[in-house]
Amino acid sequence: MPLVIAGERSGVGKTTVTLTLLASLCRRGKIVQSFKVGPDYIDPMFHQHVTGRACRNLDPVLTSEAYVQECFACHIQEVDFALVEGVMGLFDGIKGTKQDSSQSPIPSPQSPIASTAHIARLLDLPVVLVIDCSRLSGSVAAIAYGYCSFDPRIKIAGVVLNRVGSDRHLSLLKDSLEPLQLPIIGVLRREDDITIPDRHLGLIPTAELPQLNAVIERLADLGDTCFDWDRLLPLLGTRDWGQGDKGDKGGFSSSKIPNPRAKIRVAVARDRAFNFYYQDNLDLLQELGAELIFWSPLEDALPKNVQGMYFGGGFPEVFAEQLAENTSAREAVKCAIVAGIPTIAECGGLMYLCEEIVDFQGKSWSMVGVLPTKSVMGGRLTLGYRRAVALQDNLLVDAGATIYGHEFHRSRLIPEPNLPLFQTYRCDSKEATGDEGWSLPMNLYASYIHMHWGACPEIPQRFLAQCMKVAF
Structure with missing residues (x-):
């Protein structure tokens, strides 16, 4: 086995x-x-x-x-x-x-x-x-x-x-x-x-x-x-392992697939700066009807005619200068979000949407600027599982909903959000860790918390439902 x-x-x-x-x-x-x-x-x-x-x-x-x-x-x-x-x-x-x-x-x-x-x-x-x-x-x-x-x-x-x-x-x-x-x-x-x-x-x-x-x-x-x-x-060997139902992909029910008439075009940032994605999340998006269009904010233009955007985590602080130099991509991303394109940004993606990234050497680099804050690198590591309770309705969950995720970063936001997405807690205690995340009404979810959607396919389903409303 x-x-x-x-x-x-x-x-x-x-x-x-x-x-x-x-x-x-x-x-x-x-x-x-x-x-x-x-x-x-x-x-x-x-x-x-x-x-x-x-x-x-x-x-x-x-x-x-x-x-x-x-x-x-x-x-x-x-x-x-x-x-x-x-x-x-x-x-x-x-x-x-x-x-x-x-x-x-x-x-x-x-x-x-x-x-x-x-x-x-x-x-x-x-x-x-x-x-x-x-x-x-x-x-x-x-x-x-x-x-x-x-x-x-x-x-x-x-x-x-x-x-x-x-x-x-x-x-x-x-x-x-x-x-x-x-x-x-x-x-x-x-x-x-x-x-x-x-x-x-x-x-x-x-x-x-x-x-x-x-x-x-x-x-x-x-x-x-x-x-x-x-x-x-x-x-x-795998032949002798015989536990459970081998026909189900992690409990995902095909009945939840909206089966749109045409594929929902979602631009996924994937390059050296953004590469923290759970394959199960990408699979779920595709099973739910998404056409994933991979592109590089380091080198490419934002793909045309997209109905959603997904920025995963990674190392934008390491490539901040090159990200800053691709001004056309930054401006296109900002215009898309302002125009209402549903967007998920986790950790490194959140940092990219800020006004600036301040790297370990104290140098500031211009980013997308849709969030009125800076991401400042530091020596303190924020690490651990989080239980997060939504404080407002947002792109992925309703107010009062609880999600489970993971934080792993050495940056902090200055200033912090005045209308945060979540109140967060350590998963192994009732200790609150603070407020977290940024949102624009129903079209932008930006958070340091990484989520795996495997056991909650209603999250990507909700995201794509919003994407389907975008006409081009």
């Missing part, structure tokens, strides 16, 4: 191990479907670069437990192997539960909601634990034993020993693990010359890495020799 790659903590090399496995499997000519636990956008880009298939996020906070199961079941059909990359450490998640009817309580404190362990248990999948061995030898057994025994519902199928320094080091590790009779699935030596660069929000996205193909080839070479494939291949 499919396999989960988990870490004993963040930074142990889960992504490297996952990419090494994917690269080696794809080199063998296999069709591989990957998944990522949590709200991350960047790791899935690397998965897709290797497999040629969109990676799917499994996140019960942003969606629901039922959606996670149905999405997984749908996308492992007609593939040879499936692999799930975890998030943080195996048991790292959030306390409590979502306060809605789609999320049942979790009875055990050992597997917090949205943790890798939660997903492994929800999908009944075995786990391979990645251990960073760079600063330990005999203690590896205590770590492995602790993870195996902490929650007996989680099946640890074996371990991958990462950053092993020498043959002598490996011998000490093996001797320590032998009494546990825990299979060693793989051994990766220290490879300081195989690196993927990062910056202030994590790994640098794939579109900015011209050398990435060479790195993936080296990982594939490594994967061919560092894993116990006789043990791995049976764990990765």
Whole structure:
């Protein structure tokens, strides 16, 4: 059955191990479907670069437990192997539960909601634990034993020993693990010359890495020799996984598709500055009747005759100068919004619609200017799941509605909105985090909160219903 790659903590090399496995499997000519636990956008880009298939996020906070199961079941059909990359450490998640009817309580404190362990248990999948061995030898057994025994519902199928320094080091590790009779699935030596660069929000996205193909080839070479494939291949197959209804795409009902007479033309900003999109969201838009027209605010003119616009997150602060130089695109976007074109702008998209972006060096760059505020970069990271209660009717939800999303940014708005979209709260407590988001009456939704629409297709349905009113 499919396999989960988990870490004993963040930074142990889960992504490297996952990419090494994917690269080696794809080199063998296999069709591989990957998944990522949590709200991350960047790791899935690397998965897709290797497999040629969109990676799917499994996140019960942003969606629901039922959606996670149905999405997984749908996308492992007609593939040879499936692999799930975890998030943080195996048991790292959030306390409590979502306060809605789609999320049942979790009875055990050992597997917090949205943790890798939660997903492994929800999908009944075995786990391979990645251990960073760079600063330990005999203690590896205590770590492995602790993870195996902490929650007996989680099946640890074996371990991958990462950053092993020498043959002598490996011998000490093996001797320590032998009494546990825990299979060693793989051994990766220290490879300081195989690196993927990062910056202030994590790994640098794939579109900015011209050398990435060479790195993936080296990982594939490594994967061919560092894993116990006789043990791995049976764990990765999909034929023996038989949970739930495999015919439903994440619970989306075809009866909700408005089936317009003509496709609804939606311009989607996608380039090096804007590339944070959940593939499920794009799929939903298309299933609901949208024709997605991808374009680059860095280099292109706004496509003509569009009925809606979608600006995802990304790194507009890194490309602020080039965005500012494309004045015709900025002016066209502003005119379209002022004219009433329904527009969604999340995080980086919100920043682009501001009057200016002030970068880390304190330089100001002119942006679209439809929102009377500046986006100012800073050192403070705003991070976490959010429960957001709508304070006013807007393009996507009515006043009083509750949505669940995720924030991950180092910018802030000056001034803050005087008529915010949401009152926001931490998902794992009643602690309010503040007011958030900008809106224009029924045609602009702009927020730092990233949403996954998988379990709430009424949101994109409502967006496209407004788009259908636009004539051209």
